[in-house]
Amino acid sequence: MLINVAETVVADALRGMAAAHPQLTVDVENRVVVRRDAPVADKVGLVSGGGSGHEPLHGGFVGPGMLSAACPGEVFTSPVPDQMVRAAAGVDSGQGVLFVVKNYTGDVLNFDMAAELAEDEGVRVAKVVVDDDVAVTDSLFTAGRRGTGATLFVEKIAAAAAEEGAPLDRVAAVARQVNESSRSFGVALSAVTTPAKGSPTFDLPPGELELGIGIHGEPGRERRPMMTSGEIADFVVDAVLEDLRPTRPVLVLVNGMGATPLLELYGFNAEVQRVLSGRGVAVARTLVGNYVTSLDMAGCSVTLCQVDEELLRLWDAPVETAALRWGR
Amino acid sequence: MLVLDAEFFRRWMSAAAAAVDREAGRLTELDSAIGDADHGSNLQRGFAAVAAVLDKEQPAAPGAVLALAGRQLISTVGGASGPLYGTLLRRTGKALGDEAEVTPERLAEALRAGRRRGGAAGRGEGRGQDDAGRADPGGRRARRVAVVRRGADGGGRGGARDRTLQARKGRASYLGERSIGHQDPGATSSALLIGALADTADSTEGAA
Numbered sequence: 001m002l003i004n005v006a007e008t009v010v011a012d013a014l015r016g017m018a019a020a021h022p023q024l025t026v027d028v029e030n031r032v033v034v035r036r037d038a039p040v041a042d043k044v045g046l047v048s049g050g051g052s053g054h055e056p057l058h059g060g061f062v063g064p065g066m067l068s069a070a071c072p073g074e075v076f077t078s079p080v081p082d083q084m085v086r087a088a089a090g091v092d093s094g095q096g097v098l099f100v101v102k103n104y105t106g107d108v109l110n111f112d113m114a115a116e117l118a119e120d121e122g123v124r125v126a127k128v129v130v131d132d133d134v135a136v137t138d139s140l141f142t143a144g145r146r147g148t149g150a151t152l153f154v155e156k157i158a159a160a161a162a163e164e165g166a167p168l169d170r171v172a173a174v175a176r177q178v179n180e181s182s183r184s185f186g187v188a189l190s191a192v193t194t195p196a197k198g199s200p201t202f203d204l205p206p207g208e209l210e211l212g213i214g215i216h217g218e219p220g221r222e223r224r225p226m227m228t229s230g231e232i233a234d235f236v237v238d239a240v241l242e243d244l245r246p247t248r249p250v251l252v253l254v255n256g257m258g259a260t261p262l263l264e265l266y267g268f269n270a271e272v273q274r275v276l277s278g279r280g281v282a283v284a285r286t287l288v289g290n291y292v293t294s295l296d297m298a299g300c301s302v303t304l305c306q307v308d309e310e311l312l313r314l315w316d317a318p319v320e321t322a323a324l325r326w327g328r
Numbered sequence: 329m330l331v332l333d334a335e336f337f338r339r340w341m342s343a344a345a346a347a348v349d350r351e352a353g354r355l356t357e358l359d360s361a362i363g364d365a366d367h368g369s370n371l372q373r374g375f376a377a378v379a380a381v382l383d384k385e386q387p388a389a390p391g392a393v394l395a396l397a398g399r400q401l402i403s404t405v406g407g408a409s410g411p412l413y414g415t416l417l418r419r420t421g422k423a424l425g426d427e428a429e430v431t432p433e434r435l436a437e438a439l440r441a442g443r444r445r446g447g448a449a450g451r452g453e454g455r456g457q458d459d460a461g462r463a464d465p466g467g468r469r470a471r472r473v474a475v476v477r478r479g480a481d482g483g484g485r486g487g488a489r490d491r492t493l494q495a496r497k498g499r500a501s502y503l504g505e506r507s508i509g510h511q512d513p514g515a516t517s518s519a520l521l522i523g524a525l526a527d528t529a530d531s532t533e534g535a536a
Contacts, residue, residue: 074366075366077407078410080402080406109412110406142504214502219502219503
């Protein structure tokens with residue numbers, strides 16, 4: 001691992017981010033990444049956060065057209081309420097703040113506490129919980145569907161509405177609409193190793209893959225002998241479509257888990273487009289790359305978000321962050 | 329009769345920090361089997377911060393010690409265990425008020441109050457449901473503090489008994505039936521914290 005010691009990986013990465021991206025204000029000690037021009041007058045703020053290890057999520061999505069601030073926790077551990085309260089106070093223009101929360105027990109608990117504390121300080125807070133992972137089928141008997149790739153769609157599209165001056169309840173409604181219109185499914189080709197543990201957190205022998213993996217190495221639906229890229233695309237896209245049943249064109253995110261080369265991701269995207277075309281699903285836009293990762297795990301996920309003209313317009317709106325940038 | 333002062337609660341938190349520090353590797357190992365391999369390192373970081381802040385601020389009342397410890401856990405741990413353990417201690421501390429000394433019975437009552445309200449804060453989700461639930465054997469039966477020992481032993485057995493249960497909350501729930509046969513890391517850390525309380529009580533009674 002390319003680290004000094006496990007205890008400082010998050011702080012070290014934040015110092016590196018600050019050096020690379022002068023358009024961000026990075027508070028290394030308090031662990032808050034804020035766009036430099038915040039608070040933007042009369043604009044609703046968007047704050048997200050979660051465990052580290054999923055980069056560029058969320059810090060790489062801070063900037064004009066996307067998040068106002070991000071709160072990185074320890075690796076795979078939710079941030080603490082103090083971080084979100086500090087972020088909310090720093091980006092609130094008086095129009096309120098939307099918390100974008102991935103559906104994990106720790107994230108939901110800490111963001112709920114932060115929302116209460118921020119409201120006490122006079123910041124209006126709305127919250128959207130992202131839960132797009134269809135690999136979790138028995139959601140009544142678990143902590144519910146996990147939040148994964150749809151987080152990127154929610155953050156980009158809701159922020160575009162905020163950038164246009166939409167009020168807090170409208171920005172929150174757009175965020176919920178995007179979440180409800182999105183589904184994901186992930187596959188692991190290798191296990192993930194956290195810096196603190198130093199060895200793989202689950203056992204996945206070479207020559208096997210885990211279908212339905214989460215972004216912290218949570219197990220999925222089943223384990224199978226290795227499949228081809230085309231076979232994986234058939235399985236993954238069908239799992240998503242079975243749940244989403246889109247009637248409109250979709251945004252496609254073909255997402256790498258961290259250790260899968262872009263060469264393989266583009267090849268996989270060709271197979272994903274083949275399956276979608278075969279199922280009669282129109283593709284509006286496609287994004288390929290490592291966006292919602294899981295440290296050094298090899299594998300990929302597919303997120304589909306069905307969009308109307310308004311959501312597509314907001315998706316196409318300019319964005320200028322470390323990891324997503326177009327139209328400006 | 330045994331009375332518990334701020335010093336007793338500081339020693340409890342200090343013993344808890346030492347126990348968590350000693351067992352951090354094992355907690356993380358248990359958590360890597362059914363969770364995300366961070367329970368030990370998270371509690372280790374949190375209780376080290378608790379020990380440091382109690383040493384620095386030296387709160388004068390039992391309630392203030394627990395409230396400060398709880399706030400510190402909430403501010404430093406993250407994950408599900410931070411808010412759940414933190415809320416339990418903070419609300420237990422609040423229930424103790426600002427009396428300079430409390431009886432074991434008052435502590436038992438306050439733990440029950442903290443557990444109920446902590447449960448409401450956490451909506452009974454995650455590891456902490458076990459955490460808070462395991463506090464009860466200590467709470468309900470602690471007519472005398474020595475009885476807490478039974479609670480600690482019960483918590484230890486609880487961790488082992490979890491092997492037969494299927495996780496319904498938190499990240500382990502995604503394992504479904506595959507979670508059966510694993511010892512729950514949250515139940516195990518709860519046993520450590522209650523064990524630290526029992527040890528502190530033993531040494532206090534021994535000295536009295």
